[in-house]
Amino acid sequence: MSTAVAPKGLEGIVATTSSICWIDGDAGVLSYRGIDIHQLAERSTFEETTFLLWNGTLPTSGELATFTQHLADAREIHPDVLAFLHNLPKTASPMEVLRTAVSLLSIYDADEKLTTHEANIRKSFRLTAQIPMIVAIFDRIRKGKPVIDADKSLSHAANFLWMLNGEEPSATATRALDIALILHADHELNASTFAARVIAATLSDLHSAITGAIGALKGPLHGGANEATMHLLYAIEAAGADPVEYVRQMFAAKKKISGFGHRVYHTEDPRATHLRRMSEELGTAAGNTKWFDMSRKIETFVKAEKKLNANVDFYSASTYTTLGIDIDLFTPIFAISRISGWAAHVIEQHDDNRLIRPRADYTGPAYPAPLTPIESR
């Protein structure tokens, strides 16, 4: 048996081919199907970007209209799943609820037993439409508010804000969320996407893969970083402290700051550029740039002190907070976006599959170790 030892965490190991996402970590480039993320953030929508991720090319206006309609039409939650959400403890974390509800959805999915390209696309429409609904519905249930019906005439981003808040969102808020969804839609073989592909590669179903991806995203080293950033901003405010002094003391105490640095980018994370701008614009529009100003000071200090760049998570914290979104919904919103990329990767995996099954370098007791009789141990 010939084996090759990879660096820990498979860092720098090419685990598969993929035509979905291209990243140049040194140049700070992120692109979907070859199209630069800056172009998409400035000129596309989440619906168009999702079409691009799933189909490989941009839609014509007719294709985009059909795609948008299919996605809106899929805004239906099975009554048993709705009842399930009502019966949960109100204290359940939104990510646990989302992971469980997505797993439950497969039981009611007409295509559950199929893993064909066409069935995967149909399931992807349903999951992409219903994941934001689950997040919004459970948030209202836990707060004792009435559940809001989906509005199929609204855009994907606007319908989520509508179902979350029960009021028609402003154009500014809708566009800010739409851009955030575009920016987070895919990122090559990040841990949750890789988990989805490992699961899909057993020829298991899309719901299994997405359930696993949500579980991976839940971890603080992945989806949890912007929550940690916001907790830091709140802690600084509660202490009435100077942000730079506060962070300086954290560094002196050997503490890490969330939202800086990235395994792949060695320059500015291109997504951070847009989130910084949105954080400032939303703050200005709301007449409250407190979180943006605090973030900017921390960013400048960390860059000077540690040569670390802000990543996608750093400014999404102040952006989402300024949009009035609770801190424990940050990671679910990441999932609301990333489902489009997860689905694209599962479809690609199933279209040309091979089981993903690496080896381990054994470091335990030498073989054959004795099975000593229990009375002699």
Next chain:
Amino acid sequence: MSTAVAPKGLEGIVATTSSICWIDGDAGVLSYRGIDIHQLAERSTFEETTFLLWNGTLPTSGELATFTQHLADAREIHPDVLAFLHNLPKTASPMEVLRTAVSLLSIYDADEKLTTHEANIRKSFRLTAQIPMIVAIFDRIRKGKPVIDADKSLSHAANFLWMLNGEEPSATATRALDIALILHADHELNASTFAARVIAATLSDLHSAITGAIGALKGPLHGGANEATMHLLYAIEAAGADPVEYVRQMFAAKKKISGFGHRVYHTEDPRATHLRRMSEELGTAAGNTKWFDMSRKIETFVKAEKKLNANVDFYSASTYTTLGIDIDLFTPIFAISRISGWAAHVIEQHDDNRLIRPRADYTGPAYPAPLTPIESR
């Protein structure tokens, strides 16, 4: 950025160190913590083997008694989870139910927010005790039979058979299942275990990792192989065909036979040795060696014709069927066993963690592709 391209499916790539399981695919050796699987199958129990997997050493008799008691004491299903199982469609597949129920269990787990070694052990006891209960309870619910309470005085294997069938199992049946659970308990970085480690490596929780692992095991390239073997045996019986002729015609039609060959073993899968023996012994004890005889003929033919060895799945099909277990419970029983190994791997991953995040080799449209205005597409 330096990258190294791995073979497809990460075949032969060492993705991590691990002290849990050592396999020599050329020599046909499988060992847990250095102890040969044949020793364990002949002289250990599932409880003792699970202690070994989690702790790295064999227990003293006092340690084993405490461990066994902890595992039995954890045979308690939260009433909300029991109600959830009662409310599911009776047609739901057992693996979807198990995946969803394990995800749901975390919402009721007192240690949900913790990923310490101690908390992981406590959660592992609960999941190992409750996964078989969920499988047995849902099987009885879907068949319209009353749910059987756990018997904490029984062994792990016996309690499962008791809760499944509502009658005290024979010593032969209990020992056969116990051995099957030992044989399936771990297998290094198989796809479901690797999925669990990828999820755990974001510092997500044990339930997230196990939920993902169940999703991976559900795939026909992983847990589903013994189901396919049994469907083949049933098809041969229904056709009144000669097993060898039937398989010969399948080969002529370029069809694959499940239960043969293995990514890692190039000789006999050491687990197959025991399952072959159990299949024969259980058949003889039941006065019906039909499935064993048919399996043996197919094995001999496939070995001669294709140089392929029977793997762990091939004889587990006839073994489980002779134990009176339904075909769609084969993969759940795999999970009932593998939870012990999954838990060991998640604990090991969390004890010395690094995010698992490989790269992809991009094969899509060249960057920068234009974002052509929609009216010009």
